[in-house]
Amino acid sequence: xxxxxxxxxxxxxxxxxxxxxxxxxxxxxxxxxxxxxxxxxxxxxxxxxxxxxxxxxxxxxxxxxxxxxxxxxxxxxxxxxxxxxxxxxxxxxxxxxxxxxxxxxxxxxxxxxxxxxxxxxxxxxxxxxxxxxxxxxxxxxxxxxxxxxxxxxxxxxxxxxxxxxxxxxxxxxxxxxxxxxxxxxxxxxxxxxxxxxxxxxxxxxxxxxxxxxxxxxxxxxxxxxxxxxxxxxxxxxxxxxxxxxxxxxxxxxxxxxxxxxxxxxxxxxx
Amino acid sequence: xxxxxxxxxxxxxxxxxxxxxxxxxxxxxxxxxxxxxxxxxxxxxxxxxxxxxxxxxxxxxxxxxxxxxxxxxxxxxxxxxxxxxxxxxxxxxxxxxxxxxxxxxxxxxxxxxxxxxxxxxxxxxxxxxxxxxxxxxxxxxxxxxxxxxxxxxxxxxxxxxxxxxxxxxxxxxxxxxxxxxxxxxxxxxxxxxxxxxxxxxxxxxxxxxxxxxxxxxxxxxxxxxxxxxxxxxxxxxxxxxxxxxxxxxxxxxxxxxxxxxxxxxxxxxxxxxxxxxxxxxxxxxxxxxxxxxxxxxxxxxxxxxxxxxxxxxxxxxxxxxxxxxxxxxxxxxxxxxxxxxxxxxxxxxxxxxxxxxxxxxxxxxxxxxxxxxxxxxxxxxxxxxxxxxxxxxxxxxxxxxxxxxxxxxxxxxxxxxxxxxxxxxxxxxxxxxxxxxxxxxxxxxxxxxxxxxxxxxxxxxxxxxxxxxxxxxxxxxxxxxxxxxxxxxxxxxxxxxxxxxxxxxxxxxxxxxxxxxxx
Ligand SMILES: Nc1ncnc2c1ncn2[C@@H]1O[C@H](COP(=O)(O)OP(=O)(O)OP(=O)(O)O)[C@@H](O)[C@H]1O
Ligand SMILES: [Mg+2]
Numbered sequence: 001x002x003x004x005x006x007x008x009x010x011x012x013x014x015x016x017x018x019x020x021x022x023x024x025x026x027x028x029x030x031x032x033x034x035x036x037x038x039x040x041x042x043x044x045x046x047x048x049x050x051x052x053x054x055x056x057x058x059x060x061x062x063x064x065x066x067x068x069x070x071x072x073x074x075x076x077x078x079x080x081x082x083x084x085x086x087x088x089x090x091x092x093x094x095x096x097x098x099x100x101x102x103x104x105x106x107x108x109x110x111x112x113x114x115x116x117x118x119x120x121x122x123x124x125x126x127x128x129x130x131x132x133x134x135x136x137x138x139x140x141x142x143x144x145x146x147x148x149x150x151x152x153x154x155x156x157x158x159x160x161x162x163x164x165x166x167x168x169x170x171x172x173x174x175x176x177x178x179x180x181x182x183x184x185x186x187x188x189x190x191x192x193x194x195x196x197x198x199x200x201x202x203x204x205x206x207x208x209x210x211x212x213x214x215x216x217x218x219x220x221x222x223x224x225x226x227x228x229x230x231x232x233x234x235x236x237x238x239x240x241x242x243x244x245x246x247x248x249x250x251x252x253x254x255x256x257x258x259x260x261x262x263x264x265x266x267x268x269x270x
Numbered sequence: 271x272x273x274x275x276x277x278x279x280x281x282x283x284x285x286x287x288x289x290x291x292x293x294x295x296x297x298x299x300x301x302x303x304x305x306x307x308x309x310x311x312x313x314x315x316x317x318x319x320x321x322x323x324x325x326x327x328x329x330x331x332x333x334x335x336x337x338x339x340x341x342x343x344x345x346x347x348x349x350x351x352x353x354x355x356x357x358x359x360x361x362x363x364x365x366x367x368x369x370x371x372x373x374x375x376x377x378x379x380x381x382x383x384x385x386x387x388x389x390x391x392x393x394x395x396x397x398x399x400x401x402x403x404x405x406x407x408x409x410x411x412x413x414x415x416x417x418x419x420x421x422x423x424x425x426x427x428x429x430x431x432x433x434x435x436x437x438x439x440x441x442x443x444x445x446x447x448x449x450x451x452x453x454x455x456x457x458x459x460x461x462x463x464x465x466x467x468x469x470x471x472x473x474x475x476x477x478x479x480x481x482x483x484x485x486x487x488x489x490x491x492x493x494x495x496x497x498x499x500x501x502x503x504x505x506x507x508x509x510x511x512x513x514x515x516x517x518x519x520x521x522x523x524x525x526x527x528x529x530x531x532x533x534x535x536x537x538x539x540x541x542x543x544x545x546x547x548x549x550x551x552x553x554x555x556x557x558x559x560x561x562x563x564x565x566x567x568x569x570x571x572x573x574x575x576x577x578x579x580x581x582x583x584x585x586x587x588x589x590x591x592x593x594x595x596x597x598x599x600x601x602x603x604x605x606x607x608x609x610x611x612x613x614x615x616x617x618x619x620x621x622x623x624x625x626x627x628x629x630x631x632x633x634x635x636x637x638x639x640x641x642x643x644x645x646x647x648x649x650x651x652x653x654x655x656x657x658x659x660x661x662x663x664x665x666x667x668x669x670x671x672x673x674x675x676x677x678x679x680x681x682x683x684x685x686x687x688x689x690x691x692x693x694x695x696x697x698x699x700x701x702x703x704x705x706x707x708x709x710x711x712x713x714x715x716x717x718x719x720x721x722x723x724x725x726x727x728x729x730x731x732x733x734x735x736x737x738x739x740x741x742x743x744x745x746x747x748x749x750x751x752x753x754x755x756x757x758x759x760x761x762x763x764x765x766x767x768x769x770x771x772x773x774x775x776x777x778x779x780x781x782x783x784x785x786x787x788x789x
Pocket of ligand 1: 032033037055056057058059060061062063064075
């Protein structure tokens with residue numbers, strides 16, 4: 001069932017042994033009302049891998065993440081330049097349709113933000129507006145698969161009609177992940193998804209991320225070095241709007257090239 | 271500052287233990303005082319509200335009731351000028367004034383003279399005609415027979431019976447009374463202090479109801495009273511204790527709208543149980559009238575309803591759409607700032623200005639009909655718009671941004687985000703604002719005066735372009751009327767208005783509850 005769901009949206013031809021970049025950003029600059037927040041960020045996001053964005057507060061991690069699904073568009077005074085290529089198209093092009101883009105690039109926010117509707121409705125909303133289900137049984141199937149993948153199905157299968165806001169914080173965050181993956185995106189962006197959660201709920205989400213990388217490309221912003229080290233295969237260190245260093249997570253955490261990276265991961269600043 | 275005798279703590283401004291205990295006590299005192307003040311404020315507010323309600327209900331309660339008189343009407347076809355015709359149209363067309371007059375005269379055959387007869391026929395309302403006609407139309411068979419038909423008393427009689435015309439004291443002496451005729455005077459003899467040493471010359475009127483007649487006392491000397499016959503007694507038989515009574519009217523006859531004779535007639539009818547205070551159904555069926563007893567609230571209610579329909583139909587969609595656009599779609603720049611400031615200013619504009627605008631634009635420029643609910647509704651919509659826009663914007667602002675982010679992040683378009691998520695969450699606030707605006711509009715008088723909705727409207731308005739008046743204007747008109755009976759009508763109308771306001775608020779709460787069920 002999982003595979004049929006995936007097969008409808010993703011041509012399964014491209015999966016090769018080489019890490020093909022799912023997304024590649026070139027010279028992305030962002031400024032808010034004239035104040036520049038990102039400077040010439042260039043970064044490749046490999047397919048079906050987890051990329052962690054780390055860096056001190058205010059360095060532009062969230063800003064970069066929001067470029068990938070164009071959520072910066074709704075911020076007044078935010079100007080973006082540069083290119084981000086996805087499937088050979090520049091998604092920063094103004095003519096690019098953001099609705100289609102956001103179906104392909106889902107997002108999970110720092111604070112769990114389920115809709116004030118039932119658990120079922122939370123998951124079914126995306127497939128419904130994108131017309132992914134032809135009838136009720138298909139929709140039921142999508143909801144079940146999504147919740148299953150988010151590791152929430154067992155806990156909520158008897159209370160699908162109860163409000164999503166009635167779940168615990170960790171469950172709500174997993175609900176948000178389930179909601180994001182229900183539209184079969186290619187990329188899932190996560191902005192500090194565990195910062196509002198306790199260690200046990202965090203561990204569950206990390207496990208989940210590990211499972212999800214098989215199907216999705218994941219970009220995660222985190223303030224926890226351990227978390228970045230645990231879940232990611234590639235890490236990018238941001239500092240004052242610049243990408244200082246990108247590389248395999250192991251290398252960044254064991255043998256960073258830049259002294260600022262070293263300082264940050266060893267906790268000397270940030 | 272550089273005092274060396276202080277401890278280091280004191281130099282830093284720290285207080286020692288005992289003063290900080292004092293601090294705590296002071297804080298508690300302050301809190302208690304604050305709580306007390308709050309309770310006082312709440313108490314006085316509730317007190318004033320209760321006072322207001324009690325006065326209005328106390329005054330207005332009687333406005334819903336109206337005294338009626340049972341007339342024995344002989345439906346003589348000749349007096350009705352019917353001839354042989356009995357068809358509904360003739361029955362409806364003919365005047366019943368004659369048979370009503372006849373009925374009153376046969377009740378009081380002693381009444382002679384033009385003035386007295388006119389006074390007599392003024393006991394019953396002009397509405398009596400309608401009452402008799404309705405009875406006849408309901409059953410034409412009764413033509414030619416004598417029927418007992420309840421008709422409304424005039425406002426003066428009603429006012430008198432409700433005790434608003436003169437203070438009345440009535441007592442039933444516990445001794446027997448003897449009646450004897452002395453020319454056109456009567457002498458009433460009663461033992462003991464039945465007459466309480468009355469002084470009929472003091473300006474008050476003292477009427478004795480005895481043996482089915484009414485006597486007005488002229489002179490009292492101990493147990494003997496002399497008086498003038500207003501309604502002839504059946505006989506001069508001795509009346510046992512308790513079967514006769516004396517009524518004292520404090521207001522002098524010249525200051526009353528009903529003279530002693532009229533009061534005597536009413537007293538006789540009352541003695542025969544033919545006067546009743548009944549619920550005034552027609553108050554909820556008719557429109558304005560110069561006669562208080564036939565004046566009703568219904569045309570004003572319908573006028574208010576039609577006006578509010580127009581107001582709602584214009585201001586709700588425009589207000590909500592404007593708020594949605596400004597809050598969710600419009601770029602935040604100088605122009606939207608200017609618009610926002612102007613909307614806020616608009617909310618503070620005195621309502622009469624909107625009336626002037628309506629007069630100049632809707633009536634003079636567009637040539638729309640005067641006094642019509644459609645124009646009133648448009649004027650009130652102008653007045654209500656800022657309220658709805660401001661309330662809606664506040665409701666939209668209160669929707670957490672995380673919900674918008676979630677929806678946009680799911681790939682919902684801006685419009686979908688608004689219609690699927692933001693609007694449903696903001697709806698309770700929007701509806702509350704709208705209903706508050708509507709309630710404001712329902713109570714508004716000044717702008718409607720400007721566009722001529724202050725007219726004297728007898729007919730129930732049938733459409734949006736008919737002449738109409740509204741509840742608060744009706745209240746204003748009645749409060750301005752000289753007749754005493756309109757005072758109670760005014761309060762009664764205020765009660766109706768309040769009832770509608772409470773109903774609207776209940777609706778607001780209900781709607782809010784319904785929408786809030788969606789979490
Ligand atoms: N909506 C906005 N309007 C104006 N400036 C913004 C906005 N969002 C972010 N910025 C600015 O852009 C810079 C980068 O912010 P960003 O939120 O991307 O940082 P971050 O790395 O996510 O920080 P944190 O780890 O604290 O979340 C900061 O200087 C911030 O002040
Ligand atoms: Mg951030």
